[in-house]
Amino acid sequence: MKQGMFTIAENTPLTQSVYRMRLAGDTTAITSPGQFVNIKLDGYYLRRPISVCDCVSGELTLLYKVVGHGTEVMSRMTAGQQLDLLTGLGNGYDLSKSGARPLLLGGGVGVPPRYMLAKELIAQGKQVTVILGFNKKDEVFYEEEFRALGAEVRVATADGSYGTKGFVTDAMQDVAYTHFYTCGPEPMLKAVYKATTTSGQFSFEERMGCGFGACMGCSCKTITGNKRICKEGPVLVKEDILWQN
Amino acid sequence: MAELKVNLCGIEMDNPIIPASGTFGYGYEFAELYDINILGTFSFKGTTKEPRFGNPTPRIAECTAGMINAVGLQNPGVEKVISEELPKLKACFHKPVMANVSGFSVEDYAYTCEKLNACPEIGWFEVNVSCPNVHGGGMSFGTSPEAAAEVTRAVKKVTTKPVLIKLSPNVTDIVSIAKACEEAGADGISLINTMLGMRIDLRTRRPVIANKMGGFSGSAIFPVAVRMVYHVAQAVKIPVVGMGGVTTAEDVIEMMLAGATAVQVGAANLVDPFACKKIIEDLPAAMEKYRMTSLREIIGGIQ
Numbered sequence A: 001m002k003q004g005m006f007t008i009a010e011n012t013p014l015t016q017s018v019y020r021m022r023l024a025g026d027t028t029a030i031t032s033p034g035q036f037v038n039i040k041l042d043g044y045y046l047r048r049p050i051s052v053c054d055c056v057s058g059e060l061t062l063l064y065k066v067v068g069h070g071t072e073v074m075s076r077m078t079a080g081q082q083l084d085l086l087t088g089l090g091n092g093y094d095l096s097k098s099g100a101r102p103l104l105l106g107g108g109v110g111v112p113p114r115y116m117l118a119k120e121l122i123a124q125g126k127q128v129t130v131i132l133g134f135n136k137k138d139e140v141f142y143e144e145e146f147r148a149l150g151a152e153v154r155v156a157t158a159d160g161s162y163g164t165k166g167f168v169t170d171a172m173q174d175v176a177y178t179h180f181y182t183c184g185p186e187p188m189l190k191a192v193y194k195a196t197t198t199s200g201q202f203s204f205e206e207r208m209g210c211g212f213g214a215c216m217g218c219s220c221k222t223i224t225g226n227k228r229i230c231k232e233g234p235v236l237v238k239e240d241i242l243w244q245n
Numbered sequence B: 001m002a003e004l005k006v007n008l009c010g011i012e013m014d015n016p017i018i019p020a021s022g023t024f025g026y027g028y029e030f031a032e033l034y035d036i037n038i039l040g041t042f043s044f045k046g047t048t049k050e051p052r053f054g055n056p057t058p059r060i061a062e063c064t065a066g067m068i069n070a071v072g073l074q075n076p077g078v079e080k081v082i083s084e085e086l087p088k089l090k091a092c093f094h095k096p097v098m099a100n101v102s103g104f105s106v107e108d109y110a111y112t113c114e115k116l117n118a119c120p121e122i123g124w125f126e127v128n129v130s131c132p133n134v135h136g137g138g139m140s141f142g143t144s145p146e147a148a149a150e151v152t153r154a155v156k157k158v159t160t161k162p163v164l165i166k167l168s169p170n171v172t173d174i175v176s177i178a179k180a181c182e183e184a185g186a187d188g189i190s191l192i193n194t195m196l197g198m199r200i201d202l203r204t205r206r207p208v209i210a211n212k213m214g215g216f217s218g219s220a221i222f223p224v225a226v227r228m229v230y231h232v233a234q235a236v237k238i239p240v241v242g243m244g245g246v247t248t249a250e251d252v253i254e255m256m257l258a259g260a261t262a263v264q265v266g267a268a269n270l271v272d273p274f275a276c277k278k279i280i281e282d283l284p285a286a287m288e289k290y291r292m293t294s295l296r297e298i299i300g301g302i303q
């Protein structure tokens, strides 16, 4: 983990409520896709956890959805402004388990961490399929970006206004895969848990006090004992998950 | 030269800064960031007889200038704390540490303290009679002078190290509880624990915290803490450790003027992991600004 000041290079809307923020700063603490950063915002006590969407030497990309006060403040920030970030948080995905044909499933703001993951898996010569889930057509983002990486991309929308009608699990029926990686709202994660036949990795969210393992605010129970989502997570392997309700 | 040293219950400390229990784990997360031996000491995570997961999540809520936590004393239990956490702590921290202990019966407290008393790493006990998160648990001890005194006596009987009793602010007369603990043999008082608070999510109309309520702390509670530290320090002869909302070196000085011998920093560590390091570095300049040469001399120095 590192604390550092980052300078906003770009902050643009991708859809009505999803923004892309590019930041310049010391990214050396970020070691694997699936990790997150924790952002300090003026006037707000706790930091905001946001997944790393992409990271190339000194440049960090985040995709975030405006849902409350903090993300609203972020959406109004402009290039040149500075942000205090904790970087290199969480365990991240284990790429060594992917096999030859990894399947990546992301719903809504569960999409962003899939980007760096897809990029790295493709760089390793893996045949990557990405399934992105959204509510409706005008909420779709990053479809082309994933395609440009060389992934096979499918989109599912809940209302059927674009791509397959339904959830990501409705678009994976005929995909042959060796392992899967997923992130999204809990109902989606549960559906993926049921629909998948191989082992896989799930990324979870929880309300956080610190984001670096100090407060025990984000704990969850797993088959192998208590884990902190911010430290031993946010990625848990399928075999480890204990659904609470 | 600014003199930062203080003496807490007979143990010399390089400075009065103590990360508060529950915000610093068992130290090693922070040791990755800076040499934690610069601290006066730290109070480790509230330890209980049995392992505890704590309350269901969400158990954190943001507030203006603070936060609510309803962690509910998650810890691996005293056995594992001794066999697994203390060795890791010892590898990165070489000063006497403060052992924060919680319990759900007088016997629990005594059991846990007796076990920990044998550990040479431990300098002080900080007995939490005030955690507001556990139903029918810690709360009741901290709200009655008799119950707090009973815990104090039970712990004193089985320990050889200084025992601080950590008080809850969620009471009508904190002074009477502090005095009862002093009479029962406490070597010091630490205060304040978190204040009972609650938030409601406007979108769902539900409490943000699964457990409905939790302990409010952070810079917003600082004035309440200063007032309580002042009142308790005026009323007892034993040392007082002050905490609640401390964020800056100036806050530390204010707490000490109110009567604190040492000062704990809680929630501030969570938002800025370097908070305690910065406070220690800033203290000499802040002391110079207010023409103070020795922190020891300003304890209870309010005019």
Ligand SMILES: Cc1cc2nc3c(=O)[nH]c(=O)nc-3n(C[C@H](O)[C@H](O)[C@H](O)COP(=O)(O)OP(=O)(O)OC[C@H]3O[C@@H](n4cnc5c(N)ncnc54)[C@H](O)[C@@H]3O)c2cc1C
Pocket: A036, A046, A047, A048, A049, A050, A051, A052, A063, A064, A065, A066, A067, A068, A069, A070, A071, A072, A109, A112, A113, A204, A205, A206, A207, A208, A234, B061, B062
């Ligand atoms: C590991 C992790 C990775 C995440 N990655 C992304 C991402 O890449 N893109 C994205 O858009 N969102 C992501 N989120 C969700 C994001 O953290 C929240 O949407 C954001 O904190 C909301 O802040 P706010 O101030 O706008 O909302 P408010 O409701 O005003 O926030 C109040 C408090 O609740 C917390 N909070 C609210 N919603 C969530 C949530 N879903 N999870 C955790 N804390 C929450 C806030 O951090 C803040 O402390 C991630 C969450 C986690 C835990």
Ligand SMILES: Cc1cc2nc3c(=O)[nH]c(=O)nc-3n(C[C@H](O)[C@H](O)[C@H](O)COP(=O)(O)O)c2cc1C
Pocket: A209, A215, A216, A217, B020, B021, B022, B023, B045, B046, B047, B069, B071, B073, B100, B128, B131, B166, B192, B193, B194, B217, B218, B219, B221, B243, B244, B245, B246, B264, B265, B266, B267, B268
């Ligand atoms: C996440 C969190 C966990 C805490 N856990 C404990 C605990 O285990 N035992 C205890 O005595 N106090 C605990 N506290 C209370 C703090 O030690 C401290 O008394 C209180 O937070 C006030 O200080 P602050 O305003 O600087 O945070 C906890 C506080 C927080 C924020």
Ligand code: FES
Pocket: A207, A208, A209, A210, A211, A212, A213, A214, A215, A216, A217, A218, A219, A228, A229, A230, A231
């Ligand atoms: S958020 Fe503090 S331990 Fe995970």
